[in-house]
Amino acid sequence: MKDTVVSQANPQPYHRPSQVAIGQAPIGIDIGGTKINAAVVKTNPQTGEDELLSMMNSPTPEDSETFLNTLVDMIQRLHAEHQVSGVGISTAGVVDSIHGRILGSTGNMPALKNLCNLKELLEAKIGLPVHMENDANAAAYGEWRTGAAKGAQNMFAITLGTGVGMGIVFNGQMYRGSHFYAGEGGHIAIGHKRERKCTCGRWDCWEAYASGTGLQTTAELIVEAAPETAQQEFKSKYCENGVVTTYAVIAAWKNDNHIGVQIMDEWHNHIAVGLSSLINVMDPDMIVVGGGLAQFVDFNLLLERTRERSMSHAFKLVPAALGNHAGIVGAAYLAIESQPEPLT
Ligand SMILES: [Zn+2]
Known part of the structure; x- marks a missing residue:
């Protein structure tokens, strides 16, 4: 493994004037x-x-x-x-x-x-x-032009919602790939055992773990595997009619319930696995996390888990600034x- 590089390989960040020019609308x-x-x-x-x-x-x-x-x-x-x-x-x-x-x-x-x-x-x-x-x-x-990643030379943004979206700005330009399929980060495989089917029809895509649907599946599996008493306590306190939802998980997590914490911890691991793989390919200076589920991300925890798996530690991990x-x-x-x- 290479020594961790703590400074930017290219010290000259790419700049465009981050404003709409006068006369343009x-x-x-x-x-x-x-x-x-x-x-x-x-x-x-x-x-x-x-x-x-x-x-x-x-x-x-x-x-x-x-x-x-x-x-x-x-x-x-x-x-x-x-x-x-x-x-x-x-x-x-x-x-x-x-x-x-x-x-x-x-x-x-x-x-x-x-x-x-x-x-x-x-x-x-x-x-x-x-x-x-x-x-x-x-x-x-x-986000790159005027939001959370303004001034970055290489960045990518992910959106955590029902799926996982991704967009890349590479060397100060939108990177679309040779056939416009770049940035399909949600569909990088993070396993090979055919455990979770993705909406794209393939197996074990990152999206099947890091998205809202992925979090829901993780929650169901962890609740099912928990000891009977803990399972019953979780369901009676946080689930309506015993149905495990992401809302129930978030509520339990906020209340320091053991199962809720375990599920959210695993979700952060799942996000970190995909992020670090992308970081190891791209070596970005900035990563933006947005989408409806980003409000439930513990950025300190995610940074820690991502760094454990990344060659470079010099990136910044920030929440999106422009929202919808x-x-x-x-x-x-x-x-x-x-x-x-x-x-x-
Ligand atoms: Zn997929």
Whole structure:
């Protein structure tokens, strides 16, 4: 094993001005399974902080035509209020962001199945340049541009929710890989014994352990293996009708219940195993952890468990700063930065 490197191998962090330039006002749109959120992203010249202006949302329509019309309507309303310079869209699925095509499954959004050329369709209707990005990539980019990982040269962000999302910024640029499949960290295998089936159809992916669903499975297994009296105490105190849920686990953990602590400890181990594998490949200076479950992460414990397994100890592990807005901010910045430089 190499000696631990405590300073950055490259002392010159990559910098982009972390503000939207004067005169530019990109729209960021985050397409989620139930809701579409949109806003104009602008830097306040007084504070230097980014602001989301005219934030609006709509339920995600199920049919393609209504879906397209909803997006056009939202963009036109924002464009009428602000002088908009481009549109960035964050969506589920594998996205070819060069050609703006959705390549892979978009999960629970049937409308997008017939809209793989969404960029083309929107540009024809609104007359503005449109940039498409995978949602985990857009969120990571937002955190890197103006959020928790501002100024990092190499970083990745993970989101812990029903699944595990990941986005990578490598050498100051969004890293998408050769075929737009980079950042599928949720699907690195952390075992080989076919113990847990993943939503992707493969076995023992990191997501099957570190996600909310993974935590639930871990909880069920640990409760089942516990001595009868401890099991009964846990169920009667924290579970409704004896059903083990993540809510029950969190409540038990907060009350220092032995089973609750054991489950959360194992969950932190599971997160750390994946993180350290990714760290050993990437040697990042910063890692951002966000998503709905990040509020239950004990960052000191996770850092300790991750460091035990990582070659470098020089990384920072931080909570996400932009919350639900990371995708909008990231997509908006990508919209202006993906446009060709104006000729001078
Ligand atoms: Zn998987």
